[in-house]
Amino acid sequence: MAKTTKNFPENSADIMAELINLKAIMNLPKGTEHFISDLHGEHDAFQHVLRNASGSLKEKINLCFNQQLPSAARETLTFLIYYPEEMLLKKKQEETNPAQLDDWYGLTILQLIDLIHFVATKYSRSKVRKALPKKFVYITEELLYRKQDDHNKKDYFNEIINEVIRLDQGPAMITGLSYTIQRLIVDHLHVVGDIYDRGPAPDRIIDDLISYHSLDIQWGNHDITWIGAYAGSPLCLMNVIRISARYNNLAILEDVYGINLRPLQNFAETFYEDKAEFRPKGDALDLTTKEQRQLSQIQQATAIIQFKLEAQLIKRRPEFNMSHRLLLDKIDYQQQTILLKGETYPLNQTCFQTIDPQQPEALNSEEQKIISQLIHAFQASEKLKRHIDFLMEKGSMYLCYNNNLLIHGCIPLNSDGSFKSFTINQQVLKGKALLDTFEKALRTSYHDLNTTDDLATDLIWYLWTGECSSLFGKNEMTTFERYFIADKHTHKEIKNSYYEQRNRLEVCQAILNEFGLTDIDSHIINGHTPVKEIKGENPIKAKGKMIVIDGGFSKPYQGTTGIAGYTLIYNSYGMQLVAHQPFVSKEAAIEDFTDIISAKRVVDRVLTRKKVKDTNIGQQLQQEIDHLEQQLRPLSLPTFP
Incomplete structure (x- = not known):
């Protein structure tokens, strides 16, 4: 048988x-997540928060060396890890005795090794090895797993350090170990929108993110206009240039992305005069009168083209319900007034030279040529393509991650807290389905660069300014009124009910349920709107279900918020919200050991420590x-x- x-x-x-x-x-502790938002091109402040992991690095150093090092030595070590190259140069300039400098190198290497051992306890050895500086992997591992009481190897370990220093590799090893620590402190980074606009260096932020070990991005309203500009939307294109001119950031287009703006500048100088309202905002003290005039003229030219293009879009997309934004045909061009919502207002600082009152939305031949040239220039920029490709690869409209919903803007709601609907292609959409459709449109336009006025491309502009946009979140964008009408009553933009309703626990729970997040420890993590702490606003809402983390990196916001915004840390023990003071400069941080964290607040403390098996990675x-x-x-x- x-x-x-x-x-x-x-x-x-x-x-x-x-x-x-x-x-x-699966049974290791959950890695630390770091949430940041609304970077707005402020590279140095972003870098500082990234390097200090919103205060987590300093906490680890204090825990590891509290009994061994005085506070001043811990502070020096902290900033060495933040800025290793700069701090090493500073130390070399201050220490004139070569022997003492070598001793310091040896001591510092061992301190960094001990700190790596401390912060790496929740990772596998394989993962730690991948984070080590490639040039020093073998000797770092030997030192990392040494036993302090192993007298048989004492001379062996000492010789490793001595040879590193003798071969003048001390600074290189210290630098590599510092970046290893930065990497191990944070396991995964979430960028909850708005890398672009206002600040001077969004490109440098993206370059940093491209080399970051693990991250995701939720697109912000400013990010999608740059994506739209590259994808061939003339409206997004004009908006990107207009805002760059408004904040004196045209250098990012010309010097960084290699986009030739000379034809636009010539056109603007031909048709437009200098207007005070169109001069750049913010710190323009370093600009000559000629440069300010040029920025004013470019801003006027792009604004008028933008208003014309918007009128064309509104007429071809009646389903967008934006007919109330048809303003150019409401102007009395002789009297210089406008009929707006039944009221007549005088117009100031007008610049309507290229508008035909009989066909106000019509582009003249020069404007059409400018648009074609600029679309070609944007799409021909290799660096811009690389950055937009990265945003599309790592980005999304929203993300469900480890039982949390990450969104930049809002989930459009009605006044009673129910989901607000919007009809696209005869489909009534709301909630998750609406955001999914917006993302599909953005990706469709990105993959078809040659189409400029299809529905997908028009929806990118709707995302910037439409009433049911999850990234705009207001009833209308009053750019025209703020330029041309003195009465500030006309500038008002009414926020979507979401921003009031998100204070209610039941509404936040309904939003989480809509996205399939039903765990008791689920949260909505939201960027986009600066928290006005100076007026008593609380970033933790709906009994902890809603956390607003607008990073407040953009300096123009800091006067109204009172701080430089918030970031969030989520480790295996729970969540902490971190408030930040304004960042002065990288130089001040290095010279004076100026950190920017003001306070940490516990948002949620878990009863049972989270493990890898409890996460998306799990x-x-x-x-x-x-x-x-x-x-x-x-x-x-x-x-x-």
């Missing part, structure tokens, strides 16, 4: 080894485990006596 026997696959040893590894990883690992278990399943084969 035949018997059966179990025969494992030939590669079963490899499968078993991987199963052991993955199941062990879900992915479980799928791999299930697949390996299936492969390992033994084959039942007959045997004979």
